[in-house]
Amino acid sequence: VQWVWGGFSVGQGTLNRFFSLHFILPFMILVLVIIHLMFLHEKGSTNPLGHNxxxxxxxxxxxxxxxxxxxxxxxxxCLMMMCAYFPYLLSDPENFINANPMVTPVHIQPxxxxxxxxxILRSIPSKLGGVLALAMSIFILYLMPIGMIKKSVxxxxxxxxxxxxxxxxxxFLLLTWLGACPIESPYLSLAKPLTLIYFLMYPLLLLASWE
Known part of the structure; x- marks a missing residue:
């Protein structure tokens, strides 16, 4: 976790790393979109009906x-209407509270x-394990197409x-709801089995899709 923080605690190094990530990430996504369009034109899209x-x-x-x-x-x-008429529709009221470096907010959420x-991060007691599970919960979506190489139903x-x-x-919806709940029982207890089910669903989906 220290190489993510840039030290032994969150500080200027952490801000620099995440600022760089937010700057580089759109260009990485743009490259992936271009690669996706190239494969789409060369290989074609999916074939739900199975016609050859x-x-x-x-x-x-x-x-x-x-x-x-x-x-x-x-x-x-829809985005322009929301920005023009309902700009605070998806905002958290706590974001309007002035930052105080001496007081940690009671409930921090992304x-x-x-x-x-x-x-998923909160459901794992280990700090390193929670960070790895958080990263894998997102990157597993990018690993799914690799398992689709075999002929599928x-x-x-x-x-x-x-x-x-x-x-x-x-x-996924239950985990989204639990992520907005306070860090207390029974929310933490519910998140643990749902985290396990979340990661088990992906290999099961791959097995179910193979012939």
Whole structure:
């Protein structure tokens, strides 16, 4: 944990590291998006129905291009409406309290989209183990496509895969809720089994998708 902090405690080195990460991360994501588009054009998208005939396939442009543009504009419209009329909709009221270096806030929590990872971090007593579990809870999403190299059953007709997927969705939502709860019982006790189920769901999904 010290190499993340840049010392024996959180300080200027920690701020420099995370500032650099926030600066470099968008460029890394941009590179991954470009690689994704390259593979999408070369290999094609997923085939939920399992048809291997090229006669049933359609071109990426203009069909998927127009669909993506419409989806992008809808999301952008919702974002602009929220920024213009409801700017504090997803904000935490504690963010408006003046910072006091002499007083630690009673309940510290990240943004809502990282609450599930924060719940996993809190559920593990070991500091190093919690940090590793937090990182793996996010990076495991990037490791999933590696397991899809083997021939897989179309998910539209795979009942076991669909059941496991919706269990994972429910576990994810419960962890998100627990991440916003205070650090006390029974919230910590509930987060531990849900953390175990969260990590078990991914190998089970891979096994269910293989033929």
């Amino acid at each position: 005939l090229h006669i049933n396939k359609i071109l990426f442009h203009p069909y998927f291009t127009l669909k993506d543009v419409v989806g992008f504009l809808l999301v952008l419209f 943004e809502w989209y990282f609450l599930f990872a924060y719940a 179309p998910t539209s007709f795979n009942v076991a895969y669909q059941v496991l997927f919706w269990i994972l969705v429910v576990v």
